[in-house]
Amino acid sequence: MQYMLLIYSDSSLGPVPGTEEFGKMIADYQEFTEEVKESGALVSGDALQDTTTATTVRAPAGGSVTMTDGPFAETKETLGGYYLLDCKDLDEALAYAAKIPTAAYGSIEVRPVMVFD
Amino acid sequence: MNASDPPSSSTEGAVCTLPDITRECWSRVLALLTTRLRNLQLAEDMLQNAVLTALETWPKRGVPDNPQSWLYRVAMNRAIDQLRRVQKHPTQPFDVTSENLVPTFSDNLTEYESGIPDERLRMIFTCCHPAIAPEAQMGLTLRTICGLSTGDIARAFLVTESTMAQRLVRVKRKIIHAGIPYEVPDADHLPERLEAVLAVIYLIFNEGYASSSGDRTIRTDLCEEALYLVGELAACLPDEPEVLGLQALMLLHDSRREARVAEDGRPIMLFDQDRSLWNTAKIQQGMHCLHLASQFQVSGVYQLQAAISAVHARAPEASRTHWPAIVALYAELYRLTPNAVVGLNYAQAMSYTRGPAEALRFIRSLPDFDALQNYQPYYAALADLYERLESLDEAISACTRAIELSKNSQEKHYLSDKLAVLTSKVAKH
Numbered sequence: 221m222q223y224m225l226l227i228y229s230d231s232s233l234g235p236v237p238g239t240e241e242f243g244k245m246i247a248d249y250q251e252f253t254e255e256v257k258e259s260g261a262l263v264s265g266d267a268l269q270d271t272t273t274a275t276t277v278r279a280p281a282g283g284s285v286t287m288t289d290g291p292f293a294e295t296k297e298t299l300g301g302y303y304l305l306d307c308k309d310l311d312e313a314l315a316y317a318a319k320i321p322t323a324a325y326g327s328i329e330v331r332p333v334m335v336f337d
Numbered sequence: 338m339n340a341s342d343p344p345s346s347s348t349e350g351a352v353c354t355l356p357d358i359t360r361e362c363w364s365r366v367l368a369l370l371t372t373r374l375r376n377l378q379l380a381e382d383m384l385q386n387a388v389l390t391a392l393e394t395w396p397k398r399g400v401p402d403n404p405q406s407w408l409y410r411v412a413m414n415r416a417i418d419q420l421r422r423v424q425k426h427p428t429q430p431f432d433v434t435s436e437n438l439v440p441t442f443s444d445n446l447t448e449y450e451s452g453i454p455d456e457r458l459r460m461i462f463t464c465c466h467p468a469i470a471p472e473a474q475m476g477l478t479l480r481t482i483c484g485l486s487t488g489d490i491a492r493a494f495l496v497t498e499s500t501m502a503q504r505l506v507r508v509k510r511k512i513i514h515a516g517i518p519y520e521v522p523d524a525d526h527l528p529e530r531l532e533a534v535l536a537v538i539y540l541i542f543n544e545g546y547a548s549s550s551g552d553r554t555i556r557t558d559l560c561e562e563a564l565y566l567v568g569e570l571a572a573c574l575p576d577e578p579e580v581l582g583l584q585a586l587m588l589l590h591d592s593r594r595e596a597r598v599a600e601d602g603r604p605i606m607l608f609d610q611d612r613s614l615w616n617t618a619k620i621q622q623g624m625h626c627l628h629l630a631s632q633f634q635v636s637g638v639y640q641l642q643a644a645i646s647a648v649h650a651r652a653p654e655a656s657r658t659h660w661p662a663i664v665a666l667y668a669e670l671y672r673l674t675p676n677a678v679v680g681l682n683y684a685q686a687m688s689y690t691r692g693p694a695e696a697l698r699f700i701r702s703l704p705d706f707d708a709l710q711n712y713q714p715y716y717a718a719l720a721d722l723y724e725r726l727e728s729l730d731e732a733i734s735a736c737t738r739a740i741e742l743s744k745n746s747q748e749k750h751y752l753s754d755k756l757a758v759l760t761s762k763v764a765k766h
Contacts, residue, residue, distance in 0.1 A: 221516045309518040310468060311526070332515050 222263060222306050222333040223313040228297040229326025231270060248321040256305060256316060265303035297327060304333070363388075363484035366409045368456035372519055374416055377463075377481070378509045383419065387412040457482060458573045459519050461566075465534040466517050473508040474537045475544070476501055482569070483562045493544065493559050531574070535583050535639065538566045542587050560591055571626075581630035582640030588623035589646035592616040602747050608655040620650045641670040645686075660689040677708040685718055693722040713742035720755065729763045 235241035249267075256262040271291045279285045291298060300322065307313040310330070317328040363384070370380035387408045401407040464477040472494065479485045479493075491501035511517065522530040545559025567584045574580055596614035599605055627647055630640050645666045652658040667683040680703045688696035700706070700718075709715040716739035723732035736756045743749045 223516075307516075309520075310466075310516045311518055311520075311522075313516075314468070315526075 221309065221313075221335075222304060223310070224329075224331050224333060225303040225305060225313065225317050225320065226299060226329040226331070227301045227303075227320060227322050227326065228329065229300055229322050230297050231300075233325045234322070245321050252316075252319055252321065255319070256303065261305040261307055261312070261316065263304040263306050265301070267301040268299060270300070271298045300326070360484045362405045362408055364457050364460070364482045365455060366405055366412065367481055368460040369409060369454065370412055370416065371463075371481075372456045372459060373413065375519065377512060378506070379416055379419065380412070381481070381509075383412040383416040384408065386415055455573065457569065458521050461534055461570065462521055462530055463512065463517060463519050465530075465537045466512075467530075467533050468515060468517055469508055469511065471537070471540065473504050474533075475541050476505055477508055478537055478566065479541065479562055480505060482566060485562065489558070531577060531579070534570065535567075535579060538563050538570070539583060539587070539639075541566070542590070546590060560587070560594070563587060564591065576633070578630040578633040578635050579637040579639050581626045582637050582643050585623045585626035585630065585643035586639050586646060588619045588626065589643060589650055592619035592623065592650065598747075603751050604747055606751075607649065610655075612653065615650070623647065623650070636669065636673070638670060638673055641666050641673070645670075658689075660686060664690050675704075677703050677705045678712070678714075680705075681709065681712075681715055681718055685721075688722060688725070693725045697722055697726075711742065713739055713744075716742060717752065720752075720759075724759065729759055733759050733763065 235245050253262065253265060256265075274289075274291045276288045276290060276292045277285065278288075303316070303320070305313060305316055307316070310332075313330050317323060317330050320328050322328070367380055367384050370384060371377050374380050390411060391404075391408065395401070460481055461478060464481055465474050469477070476490050476494070479490050480487065485493075487502050487505065488498045491498040494501065521527075541559050542563035545561075545563065564584075564587055567580065567587060571577075571580045571584055592615050593607075593610060595616065596610035596612065597605055623643065624647060627640065627643050630637075630643075645663050648659055648662045648666070663686045664683075667679070667686050671679050671683045681700060684696040684699045687699060697719075700709075700715075703709075716735045719735035720732050720739055723729070723735060733756065736752060736759060740749055740752045740756065743752060
């Protein structure tokens with residue numbers, strides 16, 4: 221089963237770029253990505269640029285297309301990246317989620333990908 | 338004989354009543370069906386149908402020699418038919434009355450002729466999976482392992498039957514869609530998952546033992562179900578000291594059931610209870626569980642709480658309670674779980690060895706003291722400590738706050754009486 225692991229965090233809580241802690245986090249992410257690659261679980265995964273680079277599009281029927289600067293909603297924790305993993309069951313996906321470096325100070329939402337028969 | 342009378346077997350004078358069969362049978366057959374079908378809702382629906390057929394046919398034909406096997410075979414056959422039917426005609430409803438009541442056999446099923454393996458351990462770990470919300474964990478466990486009807490569970494948790502039914506349907510859907518496995522966790526994950534199971538069982542017990550809202554102080558059905566659950570768990574996992582610890586704790590709490598509530602429904606505090614009403618058989622069972630647990634020499638929060646309860650159980654009167662032992666146990670418990678609630682209980686015990694003033698100082702020094710600000714038992718404890726220190730104004734103010742925060746009408750009555758006593762003491766000064 222495929223699971224989306226959505227990585228949320230309050231950017232003010234994470235390590236600051238340029239610091240030793242930040243370097244360690246990058247190394248930890250590389251290690252995690254290696255692990256899921258090697259186990260065959262990795263389908264894809266990426267970091268996203270921060271929410272100041274986001275644009276939100278709405279195109280209601282009968283209305284005009286609107287674009288707003290920023291994410292779809294202003295939240296304290298924002299989406300920073302994701303992994304798409306192929307796992308045996310939810311337990312396996314949850315075990316991986318706990319290992320994602322951001323889980324130390326943020327939240328990882330784990331959701332199964334919809335399967336259409 | 339009407340439909341609700343239990344059927345009895347005509348062979349060899351053995352009497353099998355449907356209620357007896359259904360409870361133990363229900364959970365074991367359901368667990369096995371779920372393991373085979375990988376679909377709890379389907380398993381439950383088919384088993385329900387099989388039980389209804391049993392209710393109709395066993396009074397006429399006699400109870401089968403192996404009722405569990407019969408129920409399993411009938412439910413499984415219907416499940417297979419259902420699955421085939423859905424494949425052919427996706428919109429056709431399943432009609433139980435047209436079913437052939439003589440079960441058909443297939444090679445796969447004969448291995449279960451002699452005995453149904455106990456798959457309930459898998460089921461209980463699934464029901465208590467951390468991905469499931471606590472109310473749903475409790476509801477699902479009560480339904481699948483205890484065989485309680487949705488209506489009974491709803492009443493126990495003071496919600497409507499349709500609310501509980503929806504809750505259960507949603508969680509069964511989540512199990513399938515999110516891929517929650519029907520497995521006993523491996524050795525690496527067993528400790529934390531077992532902790533979750535024990536927490537659910539204890540929550541069920543506490544719902545029954547001291548409802549925080551509602552008008553009755555004890556809902557005994559839930560206590561019985563929780564005791565049943567922990568007993569079955571202990572049988573499946575005999576080498577887990579905390580399972581025995583929880584069993585001991587619940588037995589010891591339950592031993593005081595008759596003494597805990599007055600005739601008018603008011604709660605009676607531990608110190609005021611008539612100890613002759615304590616159930617000595619349950620106390621002995623509890624002590625025995627605690628003794629078994631201690632042989633593993635691994636401390637744990639349930640064993641410690643049970644040991645504390647055991648010290649109370651050994652005291653013939655409140656005045657002969659061995660407080661130093663209780664304080665030592667709380668010290669260890671606080672070391673394992675250093676939170677404000679445990680700290681509060683520790684302080685109350687401490688008040689009997691070091692005095693109420695020291696206890697108050699300890700409470701105020703708790704790192705997460707703020708967490709107590711809306712905690713009802715905190716104000717009840719304050720009222721008691723201040724009263725013993727003769728600080729009556731503080732006692733009255735704490736008691737008043739305790740009444741405001743209480744959600745149990747019996748508890749409010751008790752505290753109001755206490756408030757009246759305190760107020761009259763002030764009036765006399």
